[in-house]
Amino acid sequence: KQEVTQIPAALSVPEGENLVLNCSFTDSAIYNLQWFRQDPGKGLTSLLLIQSSQREQTSGRLNASLDKSSGRSTLYIAASQPGDSATYLCAATGNQFYFGTGTSLTVIP
Amino acid sequence: EPEVTQTPSHQVTQMGQEVILRCVPISNHLYFYWYRQILGQKVEFLVSFYNNEISEKSEIFDDQFSVERPDGSNFTLKIRSTKLEDSAMYFCASSTEDTAQETQYFGPGTRLLVL
Numbered sequence: 001k002q003e004v005t006q007i008p009a010a011l012s013v014p015e016g017e018n019l020v021l022n023c024s025f026t027d028s029a030i031y032n033l034q035w036f037r038q039d040p041g042k043g044l045t046s047l048l049l050i051q052s053s054q055r056e057q058t059s060g061r062l063n064a065s066l067d068k069s070s071g072r073s074t075l076y077i078a079a080s081q082p083g084d085s086a087t088y089l090c091a092a093t094g095n096q097f098y099f100g101t102g103t104s105l106t107v108i109p
Numbered sequence: 110e111p112e113v114t115q116t117p118s119h120q121v122t123q124m125g126q127e128v129i130l131r132c133v134p135i136s137n138h139l140y141f142y143w144y145r146q147i148l149g150q151k152v153e154f155l156v157s158f159y160n161n162e163i164s165e166k167s168e169i170f171d172d173q174f175s176v177e178r179p180d181g182s183n184f185t186l187k188i189r190s191t192k193l194e195d196s197a198m199y200f201c202a203s204s205t206e207d208t209a210q211e212t213q214y215f216g217p218g219t220r221l222l223v224l
Contacts, residue, residue, distance in 0.1 A: 034212055043200055043215035044152070089152065095165050097144070099152040
């Protein structure tokens with residue numbers, strides 16, 4: 001069964017810093033790897049989707065990479081802002097969606 | 110911008126009662142999903158639904174659970190006889206293609222509390 005792990009569990013940074021969130025998965029037979037944002041009491045918002053044949057995807061200040069062979073993905077956030085504060089989830093897609101434990105990010109003004 | 114909606118936002122029920130959670134997916138989407146998130150834990154896949162039938166389900170989705178698309182717009186999750194451990198946030202999601210090709214759009218969730 002696919003296991004998805006995210007480190008760190010929580011991260012606090014001052015505004016303007018660049019940061020990296022990590023995601024690892026145990027089964028490399030995935031269709032894609034997705035990153036989501038979850039705000040307290042809210043649903044999930046899709047940020048980036050990387051197909052299994054791709055190495056990275058970029059959207060604005062966000063860049064996600066995928067290394068299937070090592071079972072890792074990273075989400076890079078450039079020039080962090082207080083509005084980036086949220087929980088970030090990665091999900092590995094096979095026949096089902098397997099979510100990670102999440103990284104709770106706080107960006108301090 | 111189109112969005113997935115869910116009702117109710119909160120539901121409190123007694124153990125053993127039946128509950129129906131409702132979702133209205135985005136109108137041109139063909140694939141529908143339910144997930145749950147127990148407080149402090151991971152989001153867990155329950156079931157996917159396409160062409161009026163279940164396409165995948167997890168081990169969590171046992172005989173107590175059922176899904177239905179009763180009309181052209183609603184997608185429901187029924188829990189027949191709720192247990193304390195069913196207390197969770199339940200998320201509905203939809204997509205135009207299956208999860209291999211396309212991301213899913215999530216609703217805001219229904220928080221279910223079983224007493």
